Amino acid sequence: MATVPVNEQSFALDIVKTDDDGRLNRSGGLISASAHIITAVIGSGVLSLAWAMAQLGWIAGPVSLLIFSVITWYTSCLLADCYRFPGPLEGTRTYTYMGAVKSQLGGIKYTLCGISQYTNLVGTSIGYTITASISMAAIQRSNCFHKEGHDAECHASTNLFMIIFGIVQIIMSQLPGFHDLSGLSTLAAIMSFAYTLIGIGLSIAEIAGGKDVKTSLTGTVVGVDVTGTEKIWNCFQAIGNIAFAYTYSSILVEIQDTLKSSPPENKVMKKASLVGVATTTTLYMMCGTLGYAAFGNKAPGNFLTGFGFYEPYWLIDFANLCIAIHLVGAYQVYTQPIFKLVEDSFRKKFPESGFITKEHPVHIPLYGVLQVNSFRLLWRTAYVIISSVLAMIFPFFNSVLGLIGAMSFWPLTLYFPVQMYISQAKISRFTFTWTWLTILTVSCLIVSLISAAACVQGLITELHAFEPFKFVS
Numbered sequence: 001m002a003t004v005p006v007n008e009q010s011f012a013l014d015i016v017k018t019d020d021d022g023r024l025n026r027s028g029g030l031i032s033a034s035a036h037i038i039t040a041v042i043g044s045g046v047l048s049l050a051w052a053m054a055q056l057g058w059i060a061g062p063v064s065l066l067i068f069s070v071i072t073w074y075t076s077c078l079l080a081d082c083y084r085f086p087g088p089l090e091g092t093r094t095y096t097y098m099g100a101v102k103s104q105l106g107g108i109k110y111t112l113c114g115i116s117q118y119t120n121l122v123g124t125s126i127g128y129t130i131t132a133s134i135s136m137a138a139i140q141r142s143n144c145f146h147k148e149g150h151d152a153e154c155h156a157s158t159n160l161f162m163i164i165f166g167i168v169q170i171i172m173s174q175l176p177g178f179h180d181l182s183g184l185s186t187l188a189a190i191m192s193f194a195y196t197l198i199g200i201g202l203s204i205a206e207i208a209g210g211k212d213v214k215t216s217l218t219g220t221v222v223g224v225d226v227t228g229t230e231k232i233w234n235c236f237q238a239i240g241n242i243a244f245a246y247t248y249s250s251i252l253v254e255i256q257d258t259l260k261s262s263p264p265e266n267k268v269m270k271k272a273s274l275v276g277v278a279t280t281t282t283l284y285m286m287c288g289t290l291g292y293a294a295f296g297n298k299a300p301g302n303f304l305t306g307f308g309f310y311e312p313y314w315l316i317d318f319a320n321l322c323i324a325i326h327l328v329g330a331y332q333v334y335t336q337p338i339f340k341l342v343e344d345s346f347r348k349k350f351p352e353s354g355f356i357t358k359e360h361p362v363h364i365p366l367y368g369v370l371q372v373n374s375f376r377l378l379w380r381t382a383y384v385i386i387s388s389v390l391a392m393i394f395p396f397f398n399s400v401l402g403l404i405g406a407m408s409f410w411p412l413t414l415y416f417p418v419q420m421y422i423s424q425a426k427i428s429r430f431t432f433t434w435t436w437l438t439i440l441t442v443s444c445l446i447v448s449l450i451s452a453a454a455c456v457q458g459l460i461t462e463l464h465a466f467e468p469f470k471f472v473s
Contacts, residue, residue, distance in 0.1 A: 019261055021093050028258035030268050030275070032182050036255045037248060037276030039185045039326070040333050042192035042283065045245025046199075047131065047302045047323075048401055049284055050291025052238035054299035055231075057219035061288060064242050068409075069281040071444070072246040073273055075413050078421040079249060080269035083256045086424065088266045096337065097253040097412075104420040113416055117250045118341070120408035122387065124247070124334045127400050129162055129391035132327040134302060135320040136161035142320075146313040159392055165324070166388035172332055173339065173380040176371060182258075188329025195322035196283045198315060199291070199304050206294035213296030220297045236454035237402045239447060244405025245284060248276075249413040254337050339380055346375060396462045403455035410448040414441050 019025055053061035084091030085103035094100040101113040137156035144154035172184070214221075219235070222228050252269070259265040291303040304319055346356050359371040394400060418437050421427075427434050 026258055026260050028182070028255075029260060030272055032185070033255055033259060033269060033272035034275040034279075035182070035185045035189045036258070036333060037252075037272055038192060038279060039188040039329050040248040040251060040255075041246065041276055041280045042189075042196060042326075045241065045247075045401065045405070046192075046196055046280075046284060046287050047304055048241040049245065049288035050203075050295060050299040050303040051301045052241045053219070053288040053292035054215075054295070054297050055219050055234040055238035058215065058217050058289075058292075060235075061219070061238075061292070062285060064239060065281065065284055065288060068242050068246045069277055069284075071440070072249070072413055073277040075417040076249060076252055076273040076277070077270045079252050079417040080256060080266040080273065082417070082420040082424060083253055083265055083269070088424075089264055093257065094253065095257050096340070097250055097416075098341075100253050100420060101416055104423050105416070109416070109419065112411070116408060116411040116416075118338060120247065120250050120404060120412060121334050121338050123400075123404040123408070125331055125338075125387045126391045126394070127244075127404055128327045128331045128334070129165055129388055130158075130395050130400060131302075132165045132324045132331075133158040133161035133391070133395070135304070135323040135327075136164070138304070138320045139317045142313045142316045158395055162388050162391055165328075166384050168328055169331055169335075169384045169388075170381050172328060173335065173384060174370065174372065174377065175332070176373075176376075184329045185333060188326045188333075191322040191326035191329075193283075195304065195319040195326065196287060198319040198322070200283075200286050202315070202319075203287075203290035203294040203303070207290065211294075213294070213298070215292060215296045225297045233454045233457050236447075236451045237399065237458055240402030240406035240451035240455050242405070243409035243448070243451065244401045245280075246277075247405055247408050247413065249417065250408065251333060251337060254340075335383070338383065339376070342379060343373075343376060394459070396459060399455050399458035399462060403452060403459065406448050406452035406455055410441075410444050414444045 017025055049065075052064075055061075056064060079097075079100070081088040082100045082104055083094055085094055085100070092103075094103050097117055098110065098114050102110040105113075137158050140156040141154045144156075145152060148154065175184075220226050220231060222231050226234060252273070255272075256265050256269045259268050287303070292299055295303065304316070304323070343356075346353075350356050353375075356373075356375040359373050361369045362372045364370045418441055422434060422437065427437075
């Protein structure tokens with residue numbers, strides 16, 4: 001029997017184990033990509049939709065949700081084709097959102113993309129810390145109301161829960177990268193479905209209870225619920241909250257980089273985007289409309305934790321626990337690109353440093369061997385601590401989420417995907433396609449700027465009566 005030389009055996013094994021770019025074979029597929037997307041999309045945003053509907057009313061509210069969902073799905077498909085350069089099927093992989101922009105557009109647009117993307121990712125990690133702490137504080141409040149009665153003065157400081165959430169994230173952040181998050185993302189996606197469905201069920205129960213609540217085609221009433229100025233600001237802030245609910249494009253390329261090369265990654269990613277956006281839009285529409293019907297124009301900023309769902313208290317506790325668990329996974333999905341950017345930069349700059357490059361295998365019970373890196377441990381721990389402290393300083397749910405959504409939706413979901421598509425497809429100026437894409441981009445820019453201004457105004461108003469590190473839920 002013929003034997004294969006050792007070198008040829010090694011080469012054969014390399015062919016089996018690596019992709020066309022020399023990296024280890026990617027194992028992701030439609031299910032894992034869809035789970036990553038649902039984990040990233042369904043988060044803090046879903047909790048503010050009832051409030052957003054209350055500001056916009058029965059017409060503008062659902063229409064805004066549908067418009068944002070269609071725009072997000074369409075531009076996600078454009079972005080999926082830009083994962084490889086110069087063509088969507090045979091080109092070179094770009095690995096990251098910034099890498100795609102650098103390959104397709106380059107120059108100053110690459111720099112602007114980096115600022116937009118990583119500002120969004122940092123802001124989202126702060127927003128998720130705020131939301132998780134509010135949900136954990138809500139569990140404490142729910143049990144207090146159950147024990148002391150609905151009229152009791154039940155309040156809870158969110159600072160302790162931000163610290164607890166931060167400690168959990170310090171531990172979870174030691175997972176090296178996206179490829180190690182499939183299980184966590186799947187669990188987080190299940191949790192997101194759980195608390196969303198509980199919120200829908202509780203809204204239906206509230207509606208069935210026959211409480212007299214006021215709703216209208218145009219939302220909150222000027223002179224009754226709000227002043228004329230507040231109405232305008234709140235409507236644009238609501239649009240920012242809806243935009244935040246659909247902001248996931250900043251990590252789409254990173255998710256696509258986990259997919260197997262056959263079938264083509266762009267085709268699988270388009271299907272995953274359709275599954276993710278369709279699923280989340282259905283749940284969003286139910287949460288927003290049923291939440292508005294249940295609470296009317298007095299809908300709270302967070303429809304699971306900001307209003308009087310006292311019984312059954314155990315179900316409220318479970319829903320908020322699901323939120324906290326989900327946000328543990330979502331936080332990691334959004335921070336992994338930040339971790340990778342910094343760590344890759346330092347490895348490139350200091351390739352001979354053992355502190356930065358050397359991995360130390362550590363056996364973890366029920367997990368296996370975890371590769372621990374000293375620089376990764378220090379840097380990621382510092383990042384989590386800083387984001388937690390910033391969350392303690394600015395713990396304003398709707399204003400923070402709306403500002404993040406307004407600032408990140410236009411550049412990351414509209415501008416860069418459209419510009420990369422125009423460049424890749426070589427679309428000439430003033431053709432029909434170029435014209436309508438430009439009109440869409442400019443229109444969304446105007447709405448985003450006004451929405452961001454409204455959220456800044458809301459933050460300024462809330463800061464007037466706020467003392468840092470003393471926020472009580």
